[in-house]
């Protein structure tokens with residue numbers, strides 16, 4: 001049960017992910033936005049004067065004149081929760097300092113994703129990994145404050161249907177994933193238009209490694225004996241990813257092939273039914289940002305499409321289509337996730353909602 005209203009802040013508030021945080025949080029039922037942070041270039045100025053606002057909705061009235069601060073403990077220790085949309089080159093020490101100042105930090109950056117004591121949480125799958133938070137705090141001598149990371153945006157798209165398939169049909173053996181990733185995934189201003197218009201760029205630095213590695217941690221469990229992750233050690237799963245940047249503004253598409261470990265293979269119809277039936281803890285505990293339907297399965301032959309489907313349920317779920325058999329894999333399908341919503345800001349906010357509802361804040 002909720003104790004009341006939580007004071008929250010946003011780091012990197014002027015950026016691509018930060019702007020989505022603002023839209024999620026300015027009118028939230030139990031988070032009250034009290035602090036905004038960005039670089040020293042923006043600090044000391046009104047939010048509306050320093051942000052290159054790129055959203056269709058206007059900057060909320062209550063946020064327009066809020067002063068942007070430097071991302072220091074001094075300005076954020078009043079917060080119960082801080083959402084971080086900082087780049088990885090600056091996120092590490094700032095997030096760590098806030099954790100040590102007893103703040104619960106929900107980060108989009110990659111810095112702590114591989115830390116064995118930091119849960120890597122996709123809120124549509126594995127909020128159960130919060131059980132490792134007491135061990136994180138104990139290791140640092142903290143009674144309050146921790147870091148929770150959310151996953152890379154293309155990992156998030158892939159791993160949601162994988163979790164649903166594992167739950168329904170048992171361990172997976174092989175997954176091959178090829179992405180078509182939106183430009184907004186690289187922040188603002190992103191790639192120069194002359195590099196991405198009329199083009200596909202078949203390389204996104206360290207993205208393939210993130211997709212392959214993060215999947216193991218997210219689908220793994222937490223060992224009750226030593227409060228550590230098992231990184232899916234009991235699973236035969238091998239993941240192979242290929243990542244491409246395409247001229248789409250928002251919405252990452254992933255074409256996936258999956259081989260099941262079991263000798264008895266589900267049919268495409270059974271797969272579609274299992275994906276549609278999948279539910280998650282964020283829904284069960286009543287997180288306000290949780291989608292009604294975690295996985296929307298499209299029957300049309302030419303869906304999902306980024307322009308048509310990325311904003312379904314405010315981008316809080318994922319969309320799957322083209323579920324079919326395959327000569328190499330048992331099943332293949334296409335998944336679309338909104339990279340700046342469930343791939344970034346919505347994940348962090350939903351993670352924090354579940355943490356608050358389960359008494360971790």
Ligand SMILES: NC(=O)c1ccc[n+]([C@@H]2O[C@H](COP(=O)([O-])OP(=O)(O)OC[C@H]3O[C@@H](n4cnc5c(N)ncnc54)[C@H](OP(=O)(O)O)[C@@H]3O)[C@@H](O)[C@H]2O)c1
Nearest residue numbers: 012014015016017038039042085087108109185187188344
């Ligand atoms: N875009 C996505 O789809 C996506 C998805 C998942 C995860 N992520 C991750 O989310 C994070 C943010 O990405 P983004 O796309 O929002 O980046 P972005 O648009 O480049 O925004 C970066 C933000 O960081 C601030 N900043 C830069 N240097 C700083 C410093 N030295 N101290 C404090 N603040 C500083 C910027 O403030 P100023 O305006 O003052 O420069 C801005 O608010 C990254 O770690 C990224 O990998 C992004």
